[in-house]
Amino acid sequence: MKILHTSDWHLGHQLCKHSRREEHDLFINWLLTTIDRNDISVLIISGDIFDSGFPPNYALAQYYDFLRRLSDTCCRHAIIVGGNHDMPSTLNAPRALLKYFQIHVFGGAESEIAHQMVPIFDTDNTLEAIVCAIPFLRARELKLNHVGESYSDKDRNLIQAMTTHYNQLSEMATALKQTHNHYIPIIATGHLFTAGGKISDTERDLYIGQSKHLPANYLSKNFDYVALGHLHQFQCPRETPPIYYSGSPVPLSFNESTHDQYILMIDFNDNAPVSIQKETVPRFRSLVKMKGHLKKIQWELTNFSAHAPYDLAPWVEIHIRDETPSPELHEKITAFCEAPAFELLKVICKPPSMQTVDFQSQKLHDLSPLDVFEKRCEAGNISGDAYETLISTFKELLFLCEDENAL
């Protein structure tokens, strides 16, 4: 039995107000072909299907169209769990209908934990795997009451409750497995930060500080494979038994495009060790970041050639050093951008004073609250320890606001 593990699609995502719809369409086409070519029986999507709790209608259509086309492939089951970007009720709304097609959806934690255990049967109706479907876990779903607790107690109790949730499902699945004589792998899903994980600039910073990261070894060793989402870069927090992040299939920022994107395929042979294969997702659109002085940028733009094998025009972000914003400068750059080979998304100008000023397309909606706060600190010439303390306090405030607003 082979499963395919992916996560963090973020359907509906925009980069500098530009839709990622075409890239997601191409990814979905590629994924469906990959599923058939590799004889995949079970698909797991480990959270952040959508970029927001209220996705645009085209993103919903992409998702349902994908699920319909999935039923034409060799894949017999799908397990889809919610991430921190997903609204549990949005994902859960069609679950009764989708279950009819062997698509099991868990937008949030269930009030009855046993419901999160999904037995997978083969075509002869023999139990061939058990999936513990665990979505992003919210404090209120774990019935934690934080009133009067210090932040460190709150963190510790959340980690404890998450660990208990995983252990309970591990014990239930192990008990079910032991009633059978043949090999039955137990697979868990999750949408969380593990301690020491590599983060990028687009993961919503829900867990600030190591105290809120779950150590990988807290996850039961009875799980033969743990399919994680949340971190957008492929990584392996534990090798034996294996825990993997597949990472997002489409880079969500210019920084994320500096590394490759993957999906993972896991083969469970009878009693044999698990074999894990990672496959590179094609880059459907190049995201190119150019940094340097004006002359260098002009040279790079003049000599720009797209290497992507797909038709989508590359997107470019430019950071110009030692230049003061001016209308003439704008013209000097755009004169090089009229070639149809790429599309210029953003120009950031860094004057000699080192104060960052954006003069073209960077508007407030392009910035995160943290970006705005960092700019305010830079404008106030705050640096060193004072800067670090202010940033970490601001991140803590952001976390509290997100937690208060979480649905």
Ligand SMILES: [Mn+2]
């Ligand atoms: Mn994500």
